[in-house]
Each structure stands twice: as C-alpha cells, then as structure tokens.
Amino acid sequence: MTSSDSHLTPGTAAASEMPDWEKRFRAPRVGLPEWAEDAPDRSLFVSNATGTYELYAWDRATGTQRQATDRPNGTTDGTLSPDGEWIWWFSDTDGDEFGTWVRQPFAGGPDEPATPGLEPSYPAGLAIGRDGTAVVGRSTDEDGSTIHVVRPGAAPEVVYRHRESAGVGDLSYDGTLLAIEHTEHGDAMHSALRVITLDGATVAELDDSRGGTEELGLEVLGFAPVAGDTRLLIGHQRRGRWEPMVWDVADGTEEDLAVDLPGDVSAEWYPDGSALLIAHSFEARSELWRYDLAARELVRVDTPPGTVSGATARPDGTVEYQWSSAAEPAVVRSTAGGVVLDPPGMRPPASVPVEDVWVEGPGGRIHALAQRPVGHGDGPFPTVFEIHGGPTWHDSDAFAATPAAWLDHGFAVVRVNYRGSTGYGREWTDALKHRVGLIELEDITAVREWAVSSGLADPARLVLSGGSWGGYLTLLGIGMRPDDWAVGLAAVPVADYVTAYHDEMEALKALDRTLFGGTPEEVPERFRASSPLTYVDAVKAPVHIAAGVNDPRCPIRQIDNYVDRLAARGAVHEVYRYDAGHGSLVVEERIKQVRMDLEFALKHLPQGLPR
Template sequence: MGAAAQNGGMTEITESTASGAPAAVPAAPAAERPAVPAGGSADMPAWEQRFRAPRVSLPDWAEDAPDRALFVSNATGTYELYAWDRATGEQRQVTDRPNGTTDGILTPDGAWIWWFSDTDGDEFGVWMRQPFGGGPDEPAAPGLEPSYGAGAALGRDGTAVVGRSTDEDGTTIHVVRPGGAPEEIYRHRESAGVGDLSHDGTLLALEHTEHGDAMHSALRVVRLDGTTVCELDDTKGGSEELGLEVLGFAPVHGDTRLLIGHQRRGRWEPMLWDVATGEETDLAIDLPGDVSAEWYPDGSALLVAHSFEARSELWRFDPATRELTRVETPAGTVSGATARPDGTVEYLWSSAAQPPKVRSTTGREVLDPPGMAAPGSVGVEDVWVEGPGGRIHALLQRPEGEGPFPTVFDIHGGPTWHDSDAFAAAPAAWVDHGYAVIRVNYRGSTGYGRAWTDALKHRVGLIELEDIAAVREWAVASGVADPAKLVLSGGSWGGYLTLLGLGTQPDSWALGLAAVPVADYVTAYHDEMEALKALDRTLLGGTPEEVPERYEASSPLTYVDAVSAPVYISAGVNDPRCPIRQVENYVDRLAARGAVHEVYRYDAGHGSLVVEERIKQVRLELAFAERHLR
C-alpha cells in the first residue's frame, strides 16, 4: 500500500513492486553492449527485454571511505545488493536470496555492509551484516527480535540506532553499542522512524507521529540516552497540520545544523534548524513545485532536487550567499542524486522514452551494467484536465497508428506518490501491444502542493476515482480512447482503486487488472503492518470500529456485487501491506455469483524482486486483456 521504503537504504529501481556468495558484475563500455532492435529479437520481444536488461541503482558510498560503494542490480535475474570498490573497479554480489534484497547501508568507514533480512518478501526481519570485502553474514544488532523496519543510522564509533515496528509494541528505537546489549530509548504506539545521527554520533533526529496524524511527522532530537534536546512540531496551533522530515545533519564534526523539509508554504521545501540554539534558517529557494535537498560532503552547499509537473532537475545552493546554480541534467526524471567529495554530482536519470542510467556531471556514465541494453519506448504527452478538485495532470503514451485505441488507465500506488516522465517497463509493454496508456496524478498524489496531497481524507478512494473519471471522459471525447475497451489497472493503492472503480463505476470499464490490492478494507486494516494501520486511521479518521461508515464507503468489498467487467487479481501470499486474507474474501464474493475473474497467487510479498516472476505477471495480464477485449 505504502510507497515509501520501511527500512531505508538503497535507491528504489524496481517496478512493483544464506548470502555472501561472490558474483562479479563487471562494468562494460556502452559501445560493447549488444544493440537491441526496436521491436526486440526473434526469440525475445522488446517488452521482455526491458525487464531482463540489467539495471543498477544509484550507488551509495561510505562517508569516510568514498571509494567503497553499494548498489542494487538485477544482473542475476533477482534484485540483490552489490559491493563496488571504486579504486580497483572490483564488484561483488553481497546477497543471494530467492526473493531478492534491496535494503542495505554502509558503515561510515566502509568496513561493513548492513542488509535487512526478511522472509520471502514479508518485510519482517532483522538486520544482518557482512564485511565489505566478503565473508560470512552475522547479526548486525544481536538481541533485537524480528520486526518491521523503522529506519537505521550507523555511527563512526560502531554505535548503531535501529528502529523497529511491531503490532504488539508500536514503534521502538534502540541504541546498539559494540559488544553491548540493545538499549531502548524510545517507544510509542504511533508510527515513528530513525532520521539521522549527527556527525559526532551524539545526537539523533527522529520523525514521529505521536499527535496521531501519520501523514505529517513532527521532529525530536535526542541524546543517545533518549533525553530530549529539542523538538519541532508544525502540527500544533492550527487546524491545518503541516509535516516535517529529516534530510540530514551537517556532515561536519561539531556542526549542529540539521537540514529538514517543511510544508509551511503549501509545498515541500528545505530549511536549516540549528538544534543547539533553536535557530531556524529559511532558505526560500525560489522554484515552483516541491524542493528537497541534501548536503555536499564538506557541508559548504546543498544539492537541491526540484520536482515539478512530473519532471525533476538538480541545483546547487550555497546557504551563505544564497546563490542557486543549475546542475545540468537531461529533461526527464532524476530519481536519486548524490554529490561526491570532489564536487561532482552523480544521479540516476531516465525518461519514459529512455531507460535509466547512472550519470555524472563529468559527462560519463558511472555504472554501466553488462549484457543487453533495454530498448527504449515512446515518450509521454502531458494532459491537463479540469476536475472536481482542480486541474488534473495525466501522462499519455500512444502506440503507433490512429486512435481511438484500447486504453489502459495505469493507476499509481502510494497513495502519496506520483507518476513522472520516467522509464517504466510495464506501461511500455502495453504500448508495444497497441494500447494507449494514461497515468493520472489524482488528488492524493505528491508533487502538486500540500493541499492536493492532503485532499485525500475521509472519502478515501472515491476522491481519486472522481479525478480518474474526469480524465477518462477527456480521453474518450478527444478520440484517444475506445470507450468499449477501457482497462482500469494498478498495483497496491492502484490495485485498490481498480477494484473500487470496477464496483462504483461499473459502466465505465471493460476490464480490471488489480495487483496486490486492498480489496476488503476492514480485514486489510486488521491484518496489515502497524505503520499502515496508523496511515489508515489518519486517512479515514479512525479505526473500522470508530468510523465504520467510512470504511464501508471506501471498501471495494462493499460494491463487489456491482462488478460487471472481467477482473484479474494477482497477490503475494506473504504481503504485509495488502494481506492475502482480505483478497480471498473479495475473490470468494466474485466466485459466489459467478463473476468472470482470474486470480494469480505467488510466493512473495508486496510485489516481486524476481525478474522472471514480474515478466510472468505482465504476460498473464496481457493475455487476460487479449481474451476479453477481442
């Protein structure tokens, strides 16, 4: 359901959705990589090649050993962690698990790699660690029982801070010192998470939602014994609740400035908060849309990430002079960026038409995986439609030929997320098969201001579907979409909106494809991980027992008897976000009245990190659509 990673660590590069075995992943110059015809090879169509082509995340690097890096790759067919010694060029596979691994952190000295070990994608586990050069895994925080992750931060003296979330305890945060037993320094029923450790390791910044609004965090800085140093809470003193987020302590010993994000002017933007004096420095960076930032390694400047209308770009900001300088990147989406000690910037970039690459401001490609290159796809067109809550932004990809086309409305998850001009293999597969694809940044999406995101409350699901309906009407009236061949599709929250839309708008859709969806909201609430229960209480104003009418109005199960379109559902049997029992409740209701449906269950969690499994799921969806839309 949620889009944000629970454990922190590596940049997300997947589309969802016994270790230490060595495996080299040598970089290959782009000129040596095999060319791929636009339509794919005779034995492998282009859409499958986009999934199978090796991909890498933006490499993370150790703060005090910048030549030691960690990244995620699907080079073996499963997304796993890899170590990279940038001085020698040597690369080594760190993890090797059937369902993949993506959450990893380097210690500041680069000596150890921490990685989160769950069971078959259930997100419930413990932190393990492995020497950077290879060797056996061992518990990274002995004495801590398995849990859902709530962040982790590693200090220079070997001290670690580990956040945990369980149904029994809510959120707990522990300090783990070398050779010592874990010490609990924080506990609360509501959701919270580890933000960052100060450079000297004496101060810890936390994000918490003790006020009960899981969408808007407050901040607290504590010593490692748990005593409070200072607090910042923008949810107090007004009817509008404003969120804060930790972006990082200054990377300089003795510097007590904390870079944070705030929403005081109706969007996300950064400011500096000196936690020793309480002084707040408003940076007032004059760019439209959401603005985030991180420190340059010497603390002299900020690397600013600017997101606006489904595209992003980078800037360098000097807090002393207020000078803002553009960091040149191509048009498209930067999904991660980092400034290196020499002042260069490395970033993961893509567009809807061009596959992702890790680039540098030096002009070179930083990390080029071996094997075939992914074929490109068609670019996106911007669509703006007037809706009941304001202008709605949608992204359109058209196949070759003249419309109207069979059209897939591919609805993003989150719900606090947004679709952007970024490469995505699944939408490209539909375009290859002659479908137009429309992605809608409905109310609740990020990137269009706080009011647009926060509009998603109480009438959950129904609000988003009003916006999707407005774009659907435009698509038909403009001649893009064939009204008899409209497909509602999505994963996670998008899967939820798919099932809800099939029941509340039965005459509008010819087909539904729902992956890892919320299907029975009440059962989902009782079975899901604790952090998502807190989000649901925020969105709907309470528990199912406190506001039963809202859960009933927003649950797809309420409208299942009205569903007339064929519906395909896929679900992970170990999913902690959209658990399997509530999916089965919905499927049983479909089956009881003989509704046309198919269900695919797979042994993983909230999506799959296995490339062939993901291809299988897309192939099943394509085949289902072909059978029922002929």
C-alpha cells in the first residue's frame, strides 16, 4: 500500500440519477478529527470520499488534506503519534481484524512495520509515548491477552499476560506509567484497573468487582495531560450508572466529581488539565458540559438537540464535536462557530425526526424510537423493527442512512433500546445475563404490541431486521415467535451459538462466558435456549442473511449450519456472502446490501407497497 496525494472528492455517480436513499450513503462524509497532542495543527480523520472509508491526514496550518490509506476493504483504525510525525494504522486482512500495526510519515511516504517483532493478533489497545516507545495490547486464541512495550530499536517486552480479556488503557504524559483494563476476576463485562511501570511493576490497583451477581465496572478515560501529573481520569458504576472520577495513582486518593446529571456521564481532559469535557447521554440524546476542577463548576457547552457522537477540547479552549439528529445528517462543528470540516460534493438529504415511545415491559419501561414515513398516508404502515447490535450499545436520535432508506420506501421504522442496551443504568445493561436473547425479545415483543395497538404498524407487514447482535436477535425472534414477523433480515448474525463460541475471537469467548455463566460444555442448556439454531425449524418468515466470510465475531461456519437447516426443510431464504469481515467499509457494498434487503422485503411482504 502506498499513500496518495488526493483530496476529498464526491462520489462517481451523478447526484441527479440517484434516489435519496442512495445519496445518503454516497455523499462524502467525515469523522471527528483527532489531533496530535504536541502538534495540534496535525490531524487525522476518516472519510468515505473515495467510496471506501479510509484515513486522511490534515495539516491545519496549510489546509492540505492527504489520503493516507488505500485498501480494498477500507481502513478506520488509526491514530497519530504525540509529535504528529507519524500516522499509525492497523493492518488486517480483508476485514478479519487480525493483523499488525504499521506507520507512515504524516507528510507522506512508504508504510513500515510499527512494532517489529510482534506477530499478528487481534488489537487490544495502543498507546504511544513521546520518546517513541509504544505499548501494544494483543489478543490471540493461544496466549489470551498480552501487553508489550516496544522501544525504538529494541525487541518487544511482555509486561502483562493473562488468559482473560485485558487491554491498554493509557500511558501517562511522561511515559512512565501504564493503565491497564483487565477482567482477571472472570467478568468480561466489568473491568478492573491496574497501573504499572513499563517494566511491569504494579503501582496501583482499583477493582470494584464484588463477586456473586453484582459486578461494577471501571474504565480508563485518560491520564492528566501534564508532565509529572499522576492523576488518572476513570469511569465507574458505583451509583448504578457511568460517571467520571479522578484517581491519583500515586497516593491513592479518589476525587468524586459534582456532576449531577441523569443518565450516563463520560469525560476527557482539557489540554491544560484544569477542566474536563463532560459527555452526557440520557434517553437517546447527548450533550456536552465543561467541568472546572478547581471551582467544581459545571457549565453547558452549547450544542443542538440530538446526538453528539464524539467531541474533543482543543488547546485554545474551543470544543470540536460531531453532531447529528435522526432528521439531520452528521456535521463536525466547533464552539468557535462554523463547520470544522465540510467535504465537497453533494450533501446527504435530510430524513424524518424520531418520536419517543415509552412502553411498559416485563423488566421496566422500555424506550423506543419511532419514525413515520412522509407522504404515505396515516397508517398503519409496513414497519421495520431495526434492532441495534452490541448488545452493549443503544439507538439514539442520530442520523442513520439505513432507517432513512426504509422511510423513503413507505415503511415506518421502530428501534428498541431493549434490556442489555447502554444509557439506561447498569441494571438495565446487565439484565440479560444467563437469559441471553430471551430478555431482549421480551422487550421487542412488548414494543411490537404497542406498535400494532397504536395503529402505527400493520401486523401483517412487520419486518424484523438487524446486524451483528441485532442480526442474532432477528434470527432468534423469527424462530421463537414465528407468527409475529412477516420477513426477517439478518446481517452478520450469531445463528448457531455453540459453533459461534468455538470459532469466534478469544475476547468474545470471554464475553460469552460472562453472559451465559460458562462455556457451552458447562451450561449447555443456556446455550441451547439462546441459540437461533434451536428454533430454526419453526421459522415461517422468509429470511435474508448477509454474512462476511472473514468475520471473526460472527464466523461463517455457524451461519452455514443455520442456512443448511433452512435449506433442508425448504424454507424460503436467501444468503449473501461477501468478502469482508464484520460488515463492510465500502460504500457500494453497503448500498448493495440495503438494496437486497429492500427488494427482499418488497417481494415477500403481502399486499404490495408504494414505491
């Protein structure tokens, strides 16, 4: 791979020849720029300008933008060295997430191995020191989790090793301390923290796990960006939600922050270490605040209603953030005023606002987001339940091209933040343990009943759809509740949970052991109850499955097992296998898959639909 001196350019197809739903995928877009800590004029961002998501270098002083990576399946995992001299990016094979770090000069030039001596692995975090030392987290099936210190001109040194999941948190400003997130206690959903020197000596430990049924998680948010400062910003769940706290790893003191906001709260440092940029997520929206550490004062950063998907405080005190709403496409803005990055070419068309829906469910109130198509009457509508992945994720009032495509075709869209989703407290996120999939389907079913009884959804034309964990819940749902759904659309799903466990990457094995309380051999009845393969013979709905042949998260063999069972009983189904991993970074591939789903649904739903 060689870098090229290309600028952002619009897609190749003429905008006038495209329907709006395709424009939303093809329109050039950019991610929130990352900037080098010691060279803030040097930035790195992701864009789909060439039709594939790749990394771009941006010299703010000169205005020059340069495409840094160029691979058939795209590249999004990259960062800058603190001095801004190097772009580091993770090189895998066709989306399999298994590879090594490489680097290239910021100004352009050939790639070179960034961590010579380290064999390919799954990535588990990266931190780059100011002296060129790198700390590399790795995960393999053979070794579990390892963390290596790679000093310039020296062989890599192992400073951490454990069979359970672990990864690099952050490196202190002076490069002497390393924060690690680990799950040595066996709960892959709730990390503990350890701070070590670069020769592996333990400096401090923090572990909120309590054993039994209640575990509390911790996360590394970053060391203070000041030389000699031993404060570590962390996230904790001690009050039933995510909140930030400052932990001085030298003397062990913990500074609780006076952040009285509902919902989950995260934070990062302002560059001088005097304040925190607070990211506040509540009921599918998010906003920003500035917290002054000396005055203990919280001041709101003005952002529009919707979702802030990323934000960073600049050295001049301004904040750059990426914002969108369900109706308005994403844009990178600054509190200094205006748009930070404005890609040339066509703009993605707007879509439809979301309506908040609250439904009483078996585990408490369920939050769902509903959208009604414009210009297709008053309903009831054919309706797509678009189920998010994760499961530790949540749908929000943010722009998404796939729901917008369904709306353009006359469908209503409903998205459910089922138990297991983030953003509604620790108990809600942790609720699915030992009844994996079954808990989520109870909540989806409750919202389905609301959608039908409210007159929004036509019960004869309901589509269950999702990718990853959402694809898993789709296959589970059409098997366990075959009369509820007219069509199923599953992308990169778990289909045969036992086979998936044995074939998936090691970090996901650890997560599954936490969710199920053991391996398939230790708790076979739980895996059986939660596997779509168990219910495949009950499936009535035509089902479309898309699968990446290099997927390490939802491997292809377990999907083939499920498809073989569908075929054996003559069930209506179509399968699309493509040469990528857990989804695609190629715009045309994404459009192709959405088109397949649209055509499959239009073909198999009764009564026809307006086009």
